[in-house]
Amino acid sequence: MNKTKVFLLALAGLFAVSCATNTVDEPTVAQSNAVAKKFVNTPESAVKGEVILYVDEATAAQLEGAEVATRSGVSSLDAVVSEIGATAVTPVFNMMVNAELKRELNMHRWYTVSFPESVDIEIAAKRLASVKEVECVQFSTKVAVPKTTATEVDPSEIAQTRSDDVPFDDPMLPLQWHYRNLGLQSTHPKVKAGADINLFPAWEHTSGRSDIIVAVVDEGVCYTHEDLAGNMLANEAELNGAEGVDDDNNGYVDDIYGYNFVHNGRVSWSRSGDSGHGTHVAGTVAAVNNNGIGVAGVAGGTGNGDGVKMISCQIISGGDAAGASATAKAVEYAADRGACILQNSWGFGAGQIANDSQFESGQTSVERAAFEYFMTKKNNPNLEGGIVIFAAGNDGKAVAGYPAAYNELIAVTAIAPDGLPTYYTCYDRGCNVAAPGGEYAPTTWAEPGCVLSTLPNDKYGFSQGTSMACPHVSGIAALAISYALDNNIVLTLPELKDIVVSSVNNLNPYLTGFKTNVSGGTLNLASYNNKMGTGLIDAYKVLMAVRGTKCIPIPVGEEVIINIASYIGDGTNDKIKMLESEISEEAIDALGIEDVKWMGGKLMLTCTKPGCALVTLKYVAGGTNVGGGQITGGMATEQEFAFVARYGVTYDEGTLEPNNPGGWL
Numbered sequence: 092m093n094k095t096k097v098f099l100l101a102l103a104g105l106f107a108v109s110c111a112t113n114t115v116d117e118p119t120v121a122q123s124n125a126v127a128k129k130f131v132n133t134p135e136s137a138v139k140g141e142v143i144l145y146v147d148e149a150t151a152a153q154l155e156g157a158e159v160a161t162r163s164g165v166s167s168l169d170a171v172v173s174e175i176g177a178t179a180v181t182p183v184f185n186m187m188v189n190a191e192l193k194r195e196l197n198m199h200r201w202y203t204v205s206f207p208e209s210v211d212i213e214i215a216a217k218r219l220a221s222v223k224e225v226e227c228v229q230f231s232t233k234v235a236v237p238k239t240t241a242t243e244v245d246p247s248e249i250a251q252t253r254s255d256d257v258p259f260d261d262p263m264l265p266l267q268w269h270y271r272n273l274g275l276q277s278t279h280p281k282v283k284a285g286a287d288i289n290l291f292p293a294w295e296h297t298s299g300r301s302d303i304i305v306a307v308v309d310e311g312v313c314y315t316h317e318d319l320a321g322n323m324l325a326n327e328a329e330l331n332g333a334e335g336v337d338d339d340n341n342g343y344v345d346d347i348y349g350y351n352f353v354h355n356g357r358v359s360w361s362r363s364g365d366s367g368h369g370t371h372v373a374g375t376v377a378a379v380n381n382n383g384i385g386v387a388g389v390a391g392g393t394g395n396g397d398g399v400k401m402i403s404c405q406i407i408s409g410g411d412a413a414g415a416s417a418t419a420k421a422v423e424y425a426a427d428r429g430a431c432i433l434q435n436s437w438g439f440g441a442g443q444i445a446n447d448s449q450f451e452s453g454q455t456s457v458e459r460a461a462f463e464y465f466m467t468k469k470n471n472p473n474l475e476g477g478i479v480i481f482a483a484g485n486d487g488k489a490v491a492g493y494p495a496a497y498n499e500l501i502a503v504t505a506i507a508p509d510g511l512p513t514y515y516t517c518y519d520r521g522c523n524v525a526a527p528g529g530e531y532a533p534t535t536w537a538e539p540g541c542v543l544s545t546l547p548n549d550k551y552g553f554s555q556g557t558s559m560a561c562p563h564v565s566g567i568a569a570l571a572i573s574y575a576l577d578n579n580i581v582l583t584l585p586e587l588k589d590i591v592v593s594s595v596n597n598l599n600p601y602l603t604g605f606k607t608n609v610s611g612g613t614l615n616l617a618s619y620n621n622k623m624g625t626g627l628i629d630a631y632k633v634l635m636a637v638r639g640t641k642c643i644p645i646p647v648g649e650e651v652i653i654n655i656a657s658y659i660g661d662g663t664n665d666k667i668k669m670l671e672s673e674i675s676e677e678a679i680d681a682l683g684i685e686d687v688k689w690m691g692g693k694l695m696l697t698c699t700k701p702g703c704a705l706v707t708l709k710y711v712a713g714g715t716n717v718g719g720g721q722i723t724g725g726m727a728t729e730q731e732f733a734f735v736a737r738y739g740v741t742y743d744e745g746t747l748e749p750n751n752p753g754g755w756l
Contacts, residue, residue, distance in 0.1 A: 126220045129227045131456050134216070136439075137230035138414035140208040142216045143183065143201065143457050150224040151200045154180060167222045172204065175215040179205040183416050183457055185342045188427045189468070196464055198423075201457050203231070203416045229457055231414030234437045235492075236407055237310075237368045239485070239559075241552035242538045258294050259381040259394070263551060266543050267386060268508055269527035269563065274738070279508035279532050279540035283601075285701070285737045286510030286627070288526060288563050290389060292703035292735075293570060293630035298380060299390035299399040300573040303471060305376055305432040305565055306349075306425030308418075310369030311358040312403035313547040314348040318378045318385035319370070322392070323348050324400035326428070341427065349403030350424060352417040358403045360547045364410020367546040371554050372436050373401055374545030375562035376569070385551055386544055389566025389630070390573065399569045402428050406437065415457050422461035431471040431572065433462075434565040436482040436558035438492040458494055466499065466584060473575040476584035478591075480565045482557035489519035489622065496521025501591060504623045505529070505560040508540045510601055512619045514608035516557055519622040524592045526628050528560035529553065531609045564591065567630045574634045582637070594633040595626030596644075596737075631703050635733045640705065645698050645736045650686060653694045655708060658732065667692045670709040670727060678704035682736045698736035707731050 131143075146154070146168075153163045160179045161172050172180060183201040184193055193199060206215055212230065220228045249262050257264050257271075264270070271291050274284030304324055314323040329347045332338025336345075343350050349358045360370060380387045381394030392398025404421040406413040413421065425433055465477045481495035483502040495502035498521075505516040505528025512518060513530045529541035541553035542560075568591055575582050582590075602616040602623075632642050641658045645651055656667040671689045678684065683699030694708070709729040 126217070129220045129225065130216070131227055131229035132232055134213055134230045136233050136235075137212060138233060138416075139212055140206055140210065141231045141414060141416065142204050142206075142212065142219055143229040143231055143416050144204060144219060144225050145227040145229075145457075146200050146202060147224050147226055148200065151202075154182075154202060155186075155199070165222075165224055168219075168224055171218045171222055175204075175206050175210050175218060177204050177206040179203075181205070183419055184423050184461075184464075185420070185427065187340065187342050192468060193464065196460065196467065198460055198464060200226075201419075201460060229415060231416045232439065233412040233414050234406060234418060235439060236410060236412050237366065237437065237556070237558055239366070239368060239554050239556045241367055241371055241546055241554040242541070243546065243550055243552040244543065248539075258291055259387055260383050261378075261380060261385055261387045262383070263386045263543060266539065268540070269529065269542055270387070270389070272508060277539060279530070279537075280535075281509040281511075281533070281606075282540070283508070283510040285596075286506060286508055286527070288389070288567065288627075289596075289629045289631045289703075289735075289737075293567075293634050295703075296634050297570055297573045297577060299377065299388075299392045299397060299569060300576055301392070301397055301400055302576070303390070303399040303432070303569050303572050304428065304430040305390075305399055305401050305434055305569055306404050306428070306430035307369055307373050307376065307401055307562075308404045308406055308421055308425065308433060308435045309372050309437060310365060310367070310407045311351060311360040311405040312349070312373040312401065313360045313367075313370040313545070314358060314403065316370060316374075316545055316547065317549045318382070318545050318551075319373055319401075321379040321382070321396065322377045322388070322398040322401055324402050324428075343424070346424075349405060349428075350421075351405040351408055352421045352424075353406060353408035353411055353413045358405050359408060362409030365408070365547075367550075367552070368407070368436070368554075368558065369403065369405065370547045371542075371544045371552070372434065372558060372562045373403070374551075375542065375559065376434060376566045377401055378545055389563060390569035399566075399573070402430060419457040419461035422458070422465055426465045426468045426470065426477060429470045430465075431474050431477045432565050432568050433465055433477060433479045434562055435480065435495070436556070436561045438481065438484055438495050459497070462494070462497075462500065471572060471576075473579075473581050474572050474584065474587060475582065478568055478584060478587055480561055480568065482561040483522050484517035485515040485556050485558070486517055487515050488517050489618075491517045491521035501564065501588060502624070503557060503561045503564050505555075505557045506598070506623070506627060509606070510598070510627070511606050511616060512598075512602075512614065512623055513555065514606075514610075514612065514614055515555070516560075516623075518619055522622065522624045524564060524595060524624040524628050525598060525626060526560040526563040528557050529555040531555065533607045533609055534611065536609055564628055567591070567628060567633050570630060571633050571637050574637045578638065580637060590633055590636040591628065592625045594629055594636045595624075596629050596632075597626050598623050599626075629735075631733070631735065640731050640733050642733045642735050645682075645696075645734055647698050647701050647736050647738045650695065650697045652690070653696070654692060655694060655710065655732075656692045659710070659730065668711045669694060670711060672707060672709045672729070674706050675704075678706050678734065682734060698734070701736050701738050703733060703735050705731060705733055 378388035484492035507530035
């Protein structure tokens with residue numbers, strides 16, 4: 092019997108033996124069953140001395156107008172509040188900001204009841220659930236504290252790094268294989284060239300915009316870090332205001348670069364128990380690019396103040412984690428501060444919540460209410476709503492953890508430098524797209540195959556996890572919105588989510604046989620086939636999807652025949668005739684294009700270099716010949732395509748020339 096059923100049966104038993112008060116009658120069996128249905132979750136891993144209620148509209152109005160926090164004027168509720176010795180009944184959400192939209196979403200009906208920790212939380216919840224005006228009851232479950240660790244970079248490792256042929260001058264950028272993987276054996280013994288997010292070609296189109304805000308919901312971000320400070324969003328009213336005062340009247344005191352929702356104060360990163368997790372995540376999203384120090388961020392700009400801005404919504408602090416109430420507040424705060432991307436490398440244990448209906452039990456869960464608000468609120472003129480991105484989890488289970496698994500959110504799985512699933516990644520149900528999460532080398536535990544990013548106090552280090560994969564997707568989403576803004580394209584939230592999960596490279600051809608992991612165990616790769624989400628996200632393809640340009644993949648070094656008809660319309664018209672088109676010198680140079688031949692509806696060529704290039708190809712619409720003069724025929728038309736040439740081999744360490752097969756496309 093599962094834990095939920097055990098808890099609900101126990102709850103019914105508690106009701107049967109509980110003593111009635113003068114104001115609350117002892118419930119019947121039928122009433123006990125009705126009460127049991129009000130519970131969103133179990134008390135496992137819940138904050139003590141706290142229960143969350145969703146009340147009816149009339150009771151919410153009474154509570155809003157109450158002069159005393161524990162006296163609503165609803166006699167049945169007031170009686171139970173008094174019985175359990177409650178010290179406060181407070182709204183979960185901040186109705187001082189954007190109240191109209193929050194009321195439309197019924198967020199004003201969520202309340203937190205606080206009482207002494209000595210009071211049995213299950214008894215208190217049971218008594219509150221017996222009140223008919225209470226529609227659902229939720230224990231304030233704590234999020235799981237990440238167990239990942241980071242290995243600081245040895246400065247001598249930087250000196251040995253190749254620094255040629257990179258777009259920015261950040262000295263550690265060549266070590267960030269997850270952006271561009273050259274297949275160097277020093278990264279990982281089974282490395283595959285191209286097992287990356289294909290970021291460099293995307294940077295040729297955009298590297299971010301400072302009017303896009305990403306909220307990092309995690310441990311506190313070290314906002315003073317030399318490589319992050321320039322891309323942290325300051326709350327100017329609080330920055331220039333008086334210490335200890337809510338200068339902007341948003342309900343939070345001294346929330347300059349975000350807020351610590353665990354300890355109710357300024358963002359922190361140096362308490363005992365902090366791991367630097369949030370700072371590492373933030374560096375991947377938007378470490379400042381081209382500033383001559385440290386690492387680069389996916390959407391970190393060009394060094395001219397044009398990187399995306401970040402705020403820190405801290406739900407893990409000093410080894411402790413926020414409960415559901417504080418976590419929901421953090422998500423709400425992100426929306427109220429203007430974020431349009433919510434980066435989440437946290438969650439509950441995989442399988443702790445079984446399915447979407449359990450996540451939405453009762454009216455809904457308080458976290459679900461917060462996510463709905465974030466996804467509804469329009470904080471960017473070119474995106475209708477906000478996108479929520481989660482790490483799938485590191486339990487190695489065939490299901491993402493919640494909230495990541497919830498069908499309206501994007502859950503990110505993790506690959507290693509070999510282009511294969513990592514040994515720790517969750518996969519299959521609830522997982523949407525893959526990104527590099529890094530992995531220690533088999534048996535040796537060498538760290539260059541992990542993800543390199545920022546650590547607190549101006550440090551840098553390698554770490555692994557779906558936590559590290561997730562910010563790659565958040566950064567790419569920021570690039571997509573940046574590109575949309577640059578080109579006056581307005582995206583709906585469903586359009587952006589579709590672009591993110593469909594602009595990928597296929598993982599399945601590589602998912603055969605077995606893989607040895609760092610502890611000497613093996614993964615049966617067939618178990619991951621079609622279960623890592625849609626594929627490995629590709630930043631360049633994402634931008635081309637925003638642009639409306641179809642990508643044509645081409646293996647480097649092979650003569651290929653491209654059937655252009657398969658990329659026009661729905662791809663089923665095999666009668667389309669190609670016209671000879673001029674491929675620009677820029678494209679020819681970028682891809683080393685040779686041996687171009689036109690053959691009816693097909694194009695034959697060879698790309699000798701990896702890269703991406705835009706080409707305009709002409710074809711006949713409505714016949715096999717172009718009309719004009721004495722000829723009745725079709726119309727000459729044209730369409731833009733993106734050639735994406737990738738190596739299918741690894742590289743020789745010294746010459747960077749391709750050698751043995753087994754790479755990536």
